[in-house]
Amino acid sequence: MRDFPMSRPGDGPRLTMISEHASPLGALGGADGGGQNVYVGQVARHLVRHGWSVEVLTRRDDPDLPEVTEWLDGVRVVHVPAGPAAPIPKEDLLGLMPAFAAWTEAHCRDSRPDLIHANFFLSGLVAADVSAATGIPFAITFHALGRVRRQAQGSADRFPPEREAIEERVAREAALVIAECPQDRRDLVTLYRADPQRIREVPCGVDLDEFAAVPRDTARAILGLPADGFLALQLGRMVPRKGVDDAIRAVARCRRAGATDMRLAVVGGASPILNASTDAEYARLRGVAADEGVADAVNFAGSRPRDLLRYYFHAADAFLTLPWYEPFGITPLEAMACGIPVIGAAVGGIAHSVVDGETGILVPPRDPGAAADALGRLHADPALRARMGQAGRRRVADRFTWNSVADGLDTAFRDLLQRPARQCPPQARTVPNHRADGFDELARLLSAHRGILALQTARLAAEVTDVLSNGGKLLVCGNGGSAADAQHMVAELVGRFLVPGRRALPAIALGCCAATMTAWSNDFSYEDALAREVLALGRPGDAILAFSTSGQSRNLIAAFDAAGKAGLRRLALLGRDGGPLLAQCDRAVVVPSNSTPRIQEVHTLMMHEICAAVETDARIAPVADRPPMRPAMRDAGAAAYPRFVT
The missing domain is CATH 3.40.50.2000 (Glycogen Phosphorylase B;)
Known part of the structure; x- marks a missing residue:
């Protein structure tokens, strides 16, 4: 050396x-x-x-x-x-x-x-x-x-x-x-x-000088982009977790809704000239654009030199950053430095740097529908885009310059060097305490993801409420412990959860009739048994809701396929990475854990939150002749859910 x-x-x-x-x-x-x-x-x-x-x-x-x-x-x-x-x-x-x-x-x-x-x-x-x-x-x-x-x-x-x-x-x-x-x-x-x-x-x-202002028309001319129309920008690494496919789907939904002037520029990739035969992610994303019917509205620019990036930001009307998770995320800061509103996934550092409703709009990850709604708002309201852009630049200048970052690191590093040598703490235990670890794991899971899980659960609860308040019914299903969760939810909806006097709500747990399940499974196929019940019971305006810790169950996938063909909304509470069932959902909440017990515990919490939200919606009218809830039960409910029980 x-x-x-x-x-x-x-x-x-x-x-x-x-x-x-x-x-x-x-x-x-x-x-x-x-x-x-x-x-x-x-x-x-x-x-x-x-x-x-x-x-x-x-x-x-x-x-x-x-x-x-x-x-x-x-x-x-x-x-x-x-x-x-x-x-x-x-x-x-x-x-x-x-x-x-x-x-x-x-x-x-x-x-x-x-x-x-x-x-x-x-x-x-x-x-x-x-x-x-x-x-x-x-x-x-x-x-x-x-x-x-x-x-x-x-x-x-x-x-x-x-x-x-x-x-x-x-x-x-x-x-x-x-x-x-x-x-x-x-x-x-x-x-x-x-x-x-x-x-x-x-x-x-972010370096404010590096992203100094450039007129939009000038930036588009330098990049060879059309001078007119609404341009959404996605810039960063081209890997699945960055959610580029969700950006494509969001733009496609906006165009189908009437925003035919909307285009998407995707900057990033393995090289300046992308090759589908050697770049699997680029090939996949091109396929998504083709399937969505927007191949001619999505420009894959490939990787670009650093000194060109500010022109892409200034050419854009909105910046999309929709990762599944993001430890911090520098590109949203760069967009805000250029005065561009950000539509960002409400994860990690993005939820910290982007102020929802002020410098941009936060949406759940893996939710192209929510991203499309946000894009539609910005497309329809140039004044809102301008206000958010100005607020974003002010926020970056106040809190996120590299000068201020260096100030913080310099102080932290010098403080460290002035301290006596630190003694390392003892080695962590290697033999797990199984009686306590479950509580610790659940606490860590909820602490790390409480905000986004609560937001996504509220959105799913709104879907359930909309179905039930408009005369539809809810078909609920799962396997094993998740089947028990499905029956639990149906019991709360048909009976009552916390609110006395409200009307009975139409909900059915699939797979509970042993005669039907065994007859169809014996004569035809177990994998199609739930789908058969969906075809018998489901009608347009209804919804199916599945509990699944993996999203891999073939009988649930078949049931969702049947539900889609029958015109039902498809909702799910999932775990791990959502599995193939996630792609079939109109809306889903994915508990980001690989532990089946922890996923099921969070599913139970979500189910209770959904039932509470349904019961307190003004459209779920009370019924006068229902017997009142026993005082002891009412007091217990008020203690557990004070915002729902009045």
Whole structure:
């Protein structure tokens, strides 16, 4: 290994940043080129202005890269030899981290930085090993947490199972943990039991000069886009979890509703010229656009140089960012810096940076209908777009510039260096306490996702209420424990949940007649038995609601197929990643967990919330001759649900 002593202008502290897969020199928009690249580069350059000498260690993924790039005055990028000098997906890099750590340890023994700042869990693993060997303290910005990602992506998450244990170790051993938003802090504490005293909240930022104003017509002319019409923009990595398909479906719905001048520009991808034969995600998204009938209204621009991005933002009338989850999300800040209203999924950092109704509109993830409603509002109201755009730029200027980010990190890092060496807390227990873990898991799940689950449950409750208040009935189904949940819900609706005196509501639990189920299953097929009941009982204006922890059950999929053909609304409470049943739903709530017991427990809570909302809707009229609720039951209901029982 060659010796690369850190440059040291003045007497400021020295910082080694580790970002194993996201180089500040890397291209943006590909599978592994996104917000972390921007973050590392901007933090490095702005900390130099606070007197730090900074080097960035990143994996060498191209044989033509120099060993060291003197990038900016006081900042250099060092390309670490670890594995083949070729692009490798970050999901497959764990096996290369021992080599990366060995090189980095030797390097840090020579350069002696005052602090290591790791970015992402793989870099955190390297930093923890180097810190243990050298005594150099380290800070960590995770940028994404494995447990949150797995809850959102389920089986689509390709990271190795060791990730969560590594993150626990890194959170435990780091001298400082940087949370990028309030949700990130909550996740670190509730999901990883990180010490709150060692967490500092510092957001991501945006460079206002980089996104200086450009007239819309000028921006469109530079990009070769039509001067007229409404342009929605989706910009970022082209991977499934970013929800680009939901943006396409939202635009398609708006066009079918009459907004025929609406178009969508999708910026991002593996290369400037996309190739469906080699880029599976691009091919999938092209197929979505074709299926939705908007292939000629969606422009896939491919990856674009950083200096062109501001023209795309300024050319747009609205910015769409609809990920399944998002640790922070820099692109919404960039859109707001350009004065463009944001339609964002109400997850992670987006729910923090975008103020619903003020700088944009928040919608549930995986809900193209809600995104279409928001797009329709902005399409119809130019004055609203202008107000939200102006408010967004003010919010970014006040709270989210890279100068303010560097101020926060500089303060946190210097405070750390002035403290005595921290003693690592004892190792976490390895033998689980099964009697307590269920309570802990449920508490962490609800703490991490309460807001979005409550919002989505309220939307689903509105669908159920609309059906029942307009003379329709509800068919409810599930398998095993979920079948019991279905019967439980029917009992609450046909009888009463909390409100005395309201009318009986028409709800039927499918699969409860043993004679019907066994006759059809024996003579034809068990998989079609629920579908047969749907065809017998369902009518246009009715709805079917399924409970399923996986969304994989073939009999439920068949029942939903029959319900769609019969004109029923299709609603569901699901778990994991929603499975194939999710695609058949008109509206669904997905509990982001892989634990069947925890999913079922949250389903019960959601079911109670739906019943309470249905009962208190003004359209569900009370019946005068019903006997009143017994006082003891009424008092118990009032204590549990004071906002519903009066």
